[in-house]
Amino acid sequence: MSRLDSMLRRLTAQRDGLNWAAEQIADLPGDVLDLGLGNGRTYDHLREILPGRRIWVMDRVLQCHPSCTPPEADFLMGEAEPMLRKLAALGAPIVLAHYDFGMGIKADDVAEAARLSPLLARVIVPGGLIISGQPLEGFTPIKGPESIPAERYLFYRA
Template identity: 75%
Template sequence: MSRLDSMLRRLTAQRDGLNWAAQEISLLTGDVLDLGLGNGRTYDHLREVMPERRIWVIDRVLQCHPSCVPPEENFLQGEAAPMLDRLAEGGHKLALAHYDLGFGIKEKDVAEAAKLSPVIARVMVPGGVIVSGQPLVGFKEIEGPKGIPEGRYMFYRAE
């Protein structure tokens, strides 16, 4: 498979997974988190499909497309664990989290996701959904939408 086809497959899976997750949480109360802003495409999509929800964004740096800059009060800049702690200490709870952090080195990415899993769990509402490009620990893995190749994206429910 070409890198272009692989990228298209990943982005389609991401979009379909987020759309599915938005429906899954429709009856839950809570905010949304985009963990890893990057260029801002996912954040832009989340605010389009869930305009009524507060969307928090955590990233080490703000370097997204100018049209995708989150409001200053919703952008937490820094390492993920302390920023997630800030959310928890502020009493914020999440119905949906999108995990898209990575260094580009699989072993390091998997270790980071495992390390952050308990901190993410602290801010999730019971029944909340996590859509992740990396395997997480301590959550109930659930089947996501049909058509997403196994292992491309993972879906979890908070307990």
């Protein structure tokens, strides 16, 4: 499969997974967390499908498209570990998290996801959902939408 086809599959799975998750949490109170702002596409989509929800965003740097810049109060800039600790200390009730950290080196990305999993667990409310491109530890794997192959995107319940 070409890298272009792989990227299209990943983005389609990401969109379908987020849309599915938004339906799953429709009746649950709480905030949303986007781990890995990048250029802001996912954040922009979350704003569209979850209007009225506070969307926390975390990344090392702010380098997104200007139309996708989160409010300063909702953007946690820095390394993931201290930012997850800060979010936990704030007591933000995260009901949905989208984990999209990674540098594209699979072994390193998997190791980082395992290392961050316990910190992520501290901010997700019981019963909350996590959608991830990397395997996470300490959460209950669940079946996502039928349109997404199991290995393409991962779904968890806290």
